[in-house]
Amino acid sequence: MKCLGIESTAHTLGIGIADQNHVIANEKDVYKPEKGEGIIPREAAEHHKRVKEEVLEKALQKSEMNKEDIDLIAIANGPGLPPCLLQGAELARKLSKELNTDIVPVNHCIAHIEIAKKETKAEDPLVQYVSGGNTQILSHADGRYRIYGETLDIGIGNAFDKLARSMGLNMPGGPKIMKLAEESNKYIELPYTVKGMDLSFSGLVTQASKKYGEHEKKHVANSFQETALSMLVEVTERALAHTKKEELLLTGGVALNNRLREMNEKMAEEHGASFHVPKNEYCGDNGAMIAYTGTIYKEKARKKIDIKPKWRTNQYKTNK
Numbered sequence: 001m002k003c004l005g006i007e008s009t010a011h012t013l014g015i016g017i018a019d020q021n022h023v024i025a026n027e028k029d030v031y032k033p034e035k036g037e038g039i040i041p042r043e044a045a046e047h048h049k050r051v052k053e054e055v056l057e058k059a060l061q062k063s064e065m066n067k068e069d070i071d072l073i074a075i076a077n078g079p080g081l082p083p084c085l086l087q088g089a090e091l092a093r094k095l096s097k098e099l100n101t102d103i104v105p106v107n108h109c110i111a112h113i114e115i116a117k118k119e120t121k122a123e124d125p126l127v128q129y130v131s132g133g134n135t136q137i138l139s140h141a142d143g144r145y146r147i148y149g150e151t152l153d154i155g156i157g158n159a160f161d162k163l164a165r166s167m168g169l170n171m172p173g174g175p176k177i178m179k180l181a182e183e184s185n186k187y188i189e190l191p192y193t194v195k196g197m198d199l200s201f202s203g204l205v206t207q208a209s210k211k212y213g214e215h216e217k218k219h220v221a222n223s224f225q226e227t228a229l230s231m232l233v234e235v236t237e238r239a240l241a242h243t244k245k246e247e248l249l250l251t252g253g254v255a256l257n258n259r260l261r262e263m264n265e266k267m268a269e270e271h272g273a274s275f276h277v278p279k280n281e282y283c284g285d286n287g288a289m290i291a292y293t294g295t296i297y298k299e300k301a302r303k304k305i306d307i308k309p310k311w312r313t314n315q316y317k318t319n320k
Contacts, residue, residue, distance in 0.1 A: 001298065002065065003072040004095070005291025008088030009080025009108045010132060011039050013048040015059040016288030017070070020295045025062035026281065026288035027055050033171055038161060045083035052091050059287065067099060072301060074104040074294025076111060078308030079133070085307040092305065102301035104294040105308075107316040108285075109134055110145065114296055115289035116251035120276035125247035128236050128264065129313075130254035131285075132157035135199060135232070136313060137239045145313050148239040149197030156228055157254045159201035163224055166209035167217055178257050180221035188215055188223040197235050204228060225259060233263045240271050249276045255283040 002024070007014035014028035031047035033040060060067065075092040077085060096103050113127050127138045127145070135151040154162070157174055164173020190207050193200040208224040240248060248268040254260065255277050268275040282289060297319060 001071045001295060002069055003074050003104070003291045003294040003298070004059070004070045005074040005076075005106070005287045005289070005294055006088045006092050007076045007108070007285050007287045007290050008048050008052075008084050009076050009078070010084060010285065011044055012285040013052050013055055013087070014285060014287030014290070015052075015055045016286060016291040017059055017063045017065065018288055018291035018295060023288045023292060024065075025059040026286055027058040027062060028286055029055050038165065038171070039081070041081040041083045044081065045087050048084055048087040052087065056091070067095070070095070070099055070101060072104060072294055072298060073099075073101050074106050074290050075305060076108040076290045077105045077305055078108065078311030080108060080309060082307060082309045085309060089305060089307050096303070102303060103305050104297055104301045105305050106290050106293045106297065107311055107313060109136070109313040110316050110318075111289040111293040112251045113138070113145065113249070114293045115282045115286075116249055116276070116278040118292060119278035119282055120249065122247045122249045122276045124245065125249035125276065126236070126240050126243055126245040126273075127249045127251065128232070129252045130156050130232065130250070130260070131252035132161065134252065137197070137236050138313060139239075139243055139245060140318065143318055144316065145318070147314050148242070149199065149235040152195065152198050152200045153202040154205075156201060156232060157252070159205050159228060160254070162205045163208050163221075166205075167212050167220070174254060174257065177221045177225060178259065180218045181225040181259065184216075184218040184222035186219040186222065187226060188219060190223055190227045192227055192231060194231050194234055197238065199231050199235060201228060229257070229260050229263055232260070233267055236264070237267050237271070240268070240273060246273050247276060248273050251278060251283065253284040256280060
């Protein structure tokens, strides 16, 4: 079964093609806001509208397939930015009608987990899912992914980006903060906000932004990164100790952060757990993860879909 997946939840318009065992194509085009700005949903949606047919054609060419070879359409219909989600939904409906195929509604967060499990061969991991809009610690139990801890305000990727913008750095900000942090071994005290198993990053961003001007960029970046990641690894460690999982899986766009990988690997080793992270191509948003997840949950296929901008990870009933 060949499934075409469409990702359009935020800045990325991605189209992938996959079957139950392989990723066949994975093409994307990323919206890049002007200097000093975050994602402007209307502009991101206009970007997706402009490039989606071109990205579709690239995916088909890469797969050496025609549209008629597609058996199923999968769409990330939440969570995400409504104007962006609508662009993906519009393309999915068009292709479904044209090819007389059904559409599988895919939860964006679940797709990050499923592609990472496929790539790393992790079987029953504790999941640390970190991206621009999401920060959650999860594991699968009784037909759903259960949330052990999460952000109470903004996602950790958003926090990195907000600090970067306050320091005059272009988007995406996360990689730039990481590179700056590598140049510093100085730590400036910043708010460390862990509430039970949940996290709060907004106050940390505010205080770190205030420190810029008093201290060099690299020292602010290092202090922010160490604080934010330490908070994240603390709650992950508690969940790992509680669940006694033997695998820790890192996924999502912030999984590209080298310092986070290092901290997680050391923590997992101390608890006798193996550490897993997919290759970089599958960390950030991409269409292949939607296509592959569509093959897993093909029984959810239907003719009509609606976007779900606030679709919670633990609301998605799995077939396991």
